[in-house]
Amino acid sequence: MNNNNLxxxxxxxxxxxxxxxxxxxxxxxxxNLDLEKGEFVTILGANGSGKTTLFNAICGTLELDDxxxxxxxxxxxxxxxxxxxxxxxxxxxxxxxxxxxxxxxAENLALAYTRxxxxxxxxxxxxxxxxxxxxxxxxDMDLELRMKTKIGHLSGGQRQAVSLVMEIISQPKLxxxxxxxxxxxxxxxxxxxxxxxxxxxxxxxxxxxxxxxVKDALTNGDRTIVFSNGEIVHDYRGAERDALDPNDxxxxxx
Amino acid sequence: MTIAQVLxxxxxxxxxxxxxxxxxxxxxxxxxxxxxxxxxxxxxxxxAAVFSYNRMPYLGIIVAILAGAIAGVVTGILHTKFNIxxxxxxxxxxxxxxxxxxxxxxxxxxxxxxxxxxxxxIADKLIxxxxxxxxxxxxxxxxxxxxxxxxxxxxxxGLTIRATGDNAAMVRHTSINTDNMKMIGxxxxxxxxxxxxxxxxxxxxxxxxxxxxxxLVVALAAIIIGETLFKRNGVTxxxxxxxxxxxxxxxxxxxxxxxxxxxxxxxxxxSTIIVIIALMFPTIKExxxxxxKKRLHLELANKYLNGNNMSDQGIDDxxxxxxDxxxxxxx
Numbered sequence: 039m040n041n042n043n044l045x046x047x048x049x050x051x052x053x054x055x056x057x058x059x060x061x062x063x064x065x066x067x068x069x070n071l072d073l074e075k076g077e078f079v080t081i082l083g084a085n086g087s088g089k090t091t092l093f094n095a096i097c098g099t100l101e102l103d104d105x106x107x108x109x110x111x112x113x114x115x116x117x118x119x120x121x122x123x124x125x126x127x128x129x130x131x132x133x134x135x136x137x138x139x140x141x142x143x144a145e146n147l148a149l150a151y152t153r154x155x156x157x158x159x160x161x162x163x164x165x166x167x168x169x170x171x172x173x174x175x176x177x178d179m180d181l182e183l184r185m186k187t188k189i190g191h192l193s194g195g196q197r198q199a200v201s202l203v204m205e206i207i208s209q210p211k212l213x214x215x216x217x218x219x220x221x222x223x224x225x226x227x228x229x230x231x232x233x234x235x236x237x238x239x240x241x242x243x244x245x246x247x248x249x250x251x252v253k254d255a256l257t258n259g260d261r262t263i264v265f266s267n268g269e270i271v272h273d274y275r276g277a278e279r280d281a282l283d284p285n286d287x288x289x290x291x292x
Numbered sequence: 293m294t295i296a297q298v299l300x301x302x303x304x305x306x307x308x309x310x311x312x313x314x315x316x317x318x319x320x321x322x323x324x325x326x327x328x329x330x331x332x333x334x335x336x337x338x339x340a341a342v343f344s345y346n347r348m349p350y351l352g353i354i355v356a357i358l359a360g361a362i363a364g365v366v367t368g369i370l371h372t373k374f375n376i377x378x379x380x381x382x383x384x385x386x387x388x389x390x391x392x393x394x395x396x397x398x399x400x401x402x403x404x405x406x407x408x409x410x411x412x413x414i415a416d417k418l419i420x421x422x423x424x425x426x427x428x429x430x431x432x433x434x435x436x437x438x439x440x441x442x443x444x445x446x447x448x449x450g451l452t453i454r455a456t457g458d459n460a461a462m463v464r465h466t467s468i469n470t471d472n473m474k475m476i477g478x479x480x481x482x483x484x485x486x487x488x489x490x491x492x493x494x495x496x497x498x499x500x501x502x503x504x505x506x507x508l509v510v511a512l513a514a515i516i517i518g519e520t521l522f523k524r525n526g527v528t529x530x531x532x533x534x535x536x537x538x539x540x541x542x543x544x545x546x547x548x549x550x551x552x553x554x555x556x557x558x559x560x561x562x563s564t565i566i567v568i569i570a571l572m573f574p575t576i577k578e579x580x581x582x583x584x585k586k587r588l589h590l591e592l593a594n595k596y597l598n599g600n601n602m603s604d605q606g607i608d609d610x611x612x613x614x615x616d617x618x619x620x621x622x623x
Contacts, residue, residue, distance in 0.1 A: 097465075119464055119465075120464045120465075120467050120468060120469050120470070121467070123464065123465050123466060123467035124467040127465075128465065135459070135461065135462065136462055136465075137459065137462060138454075138455040138458035138459040138462055138463070139458060139459070140454075140458050141451070141454060141455055141458060145451055145454075145455075146455075148448075148451060149451060149452065149455050149463070149466055149468075150466050152448060152452065152466060152467075152468065153466060153467045153468075158448070159447050159448065160446060160447055160448065161446075161447070161448045161451050162446075204466075208466065208467075
């Protein structure tokens with residue numbers, strides 16, 4: 039495989055929690071993973087299998103014991119969290135985490151856009167404002183009419199939708215979705231997933247999505263990997279993935 | 293109250309209002325209780341006094357602002373770069389500044405500016421009325437500060453500082469160094485606190501290294517009074533309500549002292565009681581509202597429990613619903 043086509047390369051990624059104690063837990067066990075540019079990978083695995091630890095390690099909220107992380111040809115293993123955030127976007131399960139509650143929708147978007155906006159003293163100039171309006175329109179949730187509403191007044195689903203727009207307008211190289219629909223009701227969850235697909239496909243951004251919903255994992259994206267005890271135990275793509283029966287995969291959860 | 297007393301309350305309210313704004317920035321915007329404000333307030337006082345004493349009153353104010361900003365950044369470095377808890381960082385800076393202030397004052401505990409030129413005496417020569425001068429100059433500076441800070445918090449950097457106080461993890465996540473934002477906020481807050489001290493020393497023609505004692509509660513009182521009256525709503529309104537709160541606080545103090553309820557040295561006790569009452573107010577109101585609601589619902593429950601026929605009619609009838617709604621409105 040041509041290395042230039044790879045967005046993310048992970049080699050020998052290792053993280054052990056509480057080493058040397060009786061609680062020792064190998065969260066990531068010499069993990070190797072390659073992601074092609076524009077690939078949309080869904081991740082399955084029981085709680086504690088290392089999925090979120092993988093995301094934390096990629097984002098830099100967690101320091102690795104061993105291993106390297108290469109993003110688009112540059113080594114980011116030791117780069118600070120806020121530096122690598124320039125290229126990595128992440129949406130959490132908890133809608134509270136991705137937004138600043140006492141700022142308005144427009145201000146939150148402006149904050150996310152700061153890393154890509156043309157330099158200006160004031161963040162909410164007419165040009166940016168119009169751009170945010172267009173992006174929110176694509177959600178089809180009428181949020182573009184409420185740009186001056188504080189985020190804290192929105193519902194979880196609306197907040198998650200705004201988070202999604204925030205991450206997309208910052209044009210990341212890598213988008214990490216950590217069960218971002220798990221806290222939402224089934225209808226809203228489906229809506230957010232639709233929007234996610236729309237955004238990811240139109241921007242062609244390399245994406246990893248953690249989910250506990252086997253059906254979601256197989257119907258979204260183009261590759262599915264399964265975690266167990268800090269290792270990748272299955273890696274399905276193409277025809278093999280299409281032939282999978284969600285019920286068979288469900289058994290992995292015991 | 294005489295007109296002179298009213299004017300004096302307004303002047304002091306505005307002067308200490310700038311100090312309250314200096315505390316408002318770390319306390320309400322960054323969510324950091326910054327104790328160094330006490331030290332920078334006194335430092336501003338001493339620096340402005342020393343410069344005024346040497347016939348450089350304007351330069352004194354500018355140097356005071358810069359020195360305050362530097363001290364604030366020092367607190368920020370201790371807190372962010374060395375992970376010292378913010379309260380402790382503030383206390384360390386504040387304590388160190390006590391010695392620094394004595395060094396600036398050449399070891400003297402106080403400096404008198406009587407007979408020296410200050411911002412106020414120079415302006416007085418233009419306007420010609422001492423009380424009018426004090427009021428106009430102070431008001432203009434307070435308005436200028438409010439406008440400048442309000443505009444600043446609407447710039448890209450200002451927005452980021454506000455977001456840092458709101459959700460720091462999210463700001464780091466948008467590729468911004470939150471450490472720097474905290475340092476800018478602390479620097480700005482302490483610059484304002486030093487400016488307040490500088491103006492007060494020129495206003496009183498006197499500076500003392502112990503003037504900082506109890507000053508945090510004074511600033512806190514202004515913030516809390518402002519919020520109790522105007523609710524917490526946005527930066528610009530927050531700044532204005534803080535300064536108005538400071539003026540109201542001065543009126544309360546003036547009235548308390550006028551009626552000889554307590555001797556003048558009881559000032560810190562009065563301030564503390566005002567802050568405690570203002571802080572207790574929301575909880576007391578909540579408890580009161582809950583009790584009122586409970587009483588209404590108890591009536592409804594009794595109607596149901598003691599009703600002759602045990603059908604649900606007692607609950608569903610219109611009078612019951614009305615009671616229920618008025619109970620909710622009280623919330």
